[in-house]
Amino acid sequence: MIYLLGSTVLIVFIVIFYQAHKNTKKVAVNTVKVSHSKLSHKQLNILHLSDLHLENISISPEELIQSVSDQPIDLIALTGDFLDRKRSIPKLIPYLTALSNLKPRLGIYAVFGNHDYFLKSEHFNKLKQTLEENGCITLQNQNITLNVDGDVVNIIGIDDNHTRRSDVEKSYLNVPKGYNLVLTHDPNIVLNMANYQYDYLLSGHFHGGQIHWPKPYHLLKMGKLVRMNIVKGLHYHDGKPFYISEGLGQTGVNIRIGSRPEITFHQIS
Numbered sequence: 001m002i003y004l005l006g007s008t009v010l011i012v013f014i015v016i017f018y019q020a021h022k023n024t025k026k027v028a029v030n031t032v033k034v035s036h037s038k039l040s041h042k043q044l045n046i047l048h049l050s051d052l053h054l055e056n057i058s059i060s061p062e063e064l065i066q067s068v069s070d071q072p073i074d075l076i077a078l079t080g081d082f083l084d085r086k087r088s089i090p091k092l093i094p095y096l097t098a099l100s101n102l103k104p105r106l107g108i109y110a111v112f113g114n115h116d117y118f119l120k121s122e123h124f125n126k127l128k129q130t131l132e133e134n135g136c137i138t139l140q141n142q143n144i145t146l147n148v149d150g151d152v153v154n155i156i157g158i159d160d161n162h163t164r165r166s167d168v169e170k171s172y173l174n175v176p177k178g179y180n181l182v183l184t185h186d187p188n189i190v191l192n193m194a195n196y197q198y199d200y201l202l203s204g205h206f207h208g209g210q211i212h213w214p215k216p217y218h219l220l221k222m223g224k225l226v227r228m229n230i231v232k233g234l235h236y237h238d239g240k241p242f243y244i245s246e247g248l249g250q251t252g253v254n255i256r257i258g259s260r261p262e263i264t265f266h267q268i269s
Helices: 002-025 061-068 086-100 121-133 187-192 217-222
Strands: 028-034 044-049 075-079 108-111 136-138 142-148 151-157 179-183 200-203 233-237 240-244 262-268
Touching (some): 061 262, 075 179, 108 151, 108 179
Parallel strands (some): 028 262
8 A cells, every 4th residue: 555655656656847847948938018208219129038048948949949930039138157167158058149140230238147256267268258258248237328329228137136246336337328227137136226226137046946836935035025925927116017927947856836938029119
């Protein structure tokens, strides 16, 4: 009887694990529309990817491009957690090559996440170099200003809040008046930005819980937003919109329950 019960439990576990792994291949391609009052041109189209976690990713560069190639893309935003092992750095190059081939007219911008900082300094520098050599502009508490059809668009990259590397004041240094697009990894930073204007903020970090059943209790130590049940999707804080991607890869074990890998198109119009 005990043997039969143990076998049944094992079979159920295997079935659940198998299905949870299959879920990592079921990528959701989402479109989010956000209104603005500062841009005179019709629409700004942003492709947003987060949390590739190349140690546990189930979508190939070719599959990624197939999922996004039929959409207009002005700008690509990468919001951190590319990898956490030095041997994974070469695996990033085909993904960056694929994204560069999309030729976004305003460029590719990247910030770093807590897992990226698992790398020792020389290996982190190699990750940063790899991103930059393959078409990305990396921002670590820095900003860059673009002239987009006569409009001023500021790309503000706030470094990872989870590892206490964020410096909002430095990130906004000398930012001119215009449309402020903030890129950061840990969305908890919005709770500290009451005195800083942003028109839209893109982030990741939570993976939508990754194992979100019945609730992502394992995220409770990851900041106040989790305790507010804010772990994915479009939200507002102090009247300002921010988005939390569920991420493209997984961390720990390559499974998902109650969440899906995500590719997001943001249409700002």
